[in-house]
Amino acid sequence: MVNANKILNDLIALRHWCAGNLPIENSYVAYDLLLIVAEASTANRKLTVKNLFNSAPHSYTAVRMHYKRLVNDGWFELVEDEQDRRVKYVVPTKQFIGTINNYLAVVKKDLGPRYYPKCDQCTSFNEV
Numbered sequence: 001m002v003n004a005n006k007i008l009n010d011l012i013a014l015r016h017w018c019a020g021n022l023p024i025e026n027s028y029v030a031y032d033l034l035l036i037v038a039e040a041s042t043a044n045r046k047l048t049v050k051n052l053f054n055s056a057p058h059s060y061t062a063v064r065m066h067y068k069r070l071v072n073d074g075w076f077e078l079v080e081d082e083q084d085r086r087v088k089y090v091v092p093t094k095q096f097i098g099t100i101n102n103y104l105a106v107v108k109k110d111l112g113p114r115y116y117p118k119c120d121q122c123t124s125f126n127e128v
Contacts, residue, residue, distance in 0.1 A: 010111055017106050021099060023075055029058045030066040037076060037092055038100050047090045049078070 024030040036055050040047035049067075056063045070076050075096045081087035092100070 013110065014106065018103070021102065023070060023073060025066075027062075027066060029056065029062045030070065032056050032058065033063065033066055033070060034075070034096075034100070037090055037096070040090075041092050049088050049090055052090050 018024060018031070019026060022031065022034060024034070033052065033056060036052055037047060052067070053060065053063050067076075071078065074093055076090050077093050078088045079091050081089065
């Protein structure tokens with residue numbers, strides 16, 4: 001059995017990795033947006049801008065600020081719907097996919113054996 005101190009140290013280490021490698025700027029808003037886009041993409045589910053904004057448990061203003069920064073910095077791209085050009089989908093970029101794969105590798109290596117015993121069956125982000 002893993003003690004609470006070890007669990008907390010592992011979570012702190014993961015948090016430090018995230019702060020240094022993910023474009024979150026110490027914000028749970030940005031972190032949540034990254035996770036929402038990654039989850040939708042791995043589920044092969046199209047994610048509209050509207051659905052992204054509605055999925056985040058934060059204010060519209062905060063979500064919009066971080067969303068615009070992530071798009072402008074090349075983490076997400078927008079793809080227009082072929083039938084309805086008013087609808088735009090949020091799609092992860094290659095930069096995003098590479099970074100999320102690194103994130104998943106860290107989680108799998110550091111947390112997987114102790115907390116996710118079946119993690120060796122996990123695939124990388126772009127393989128899903």
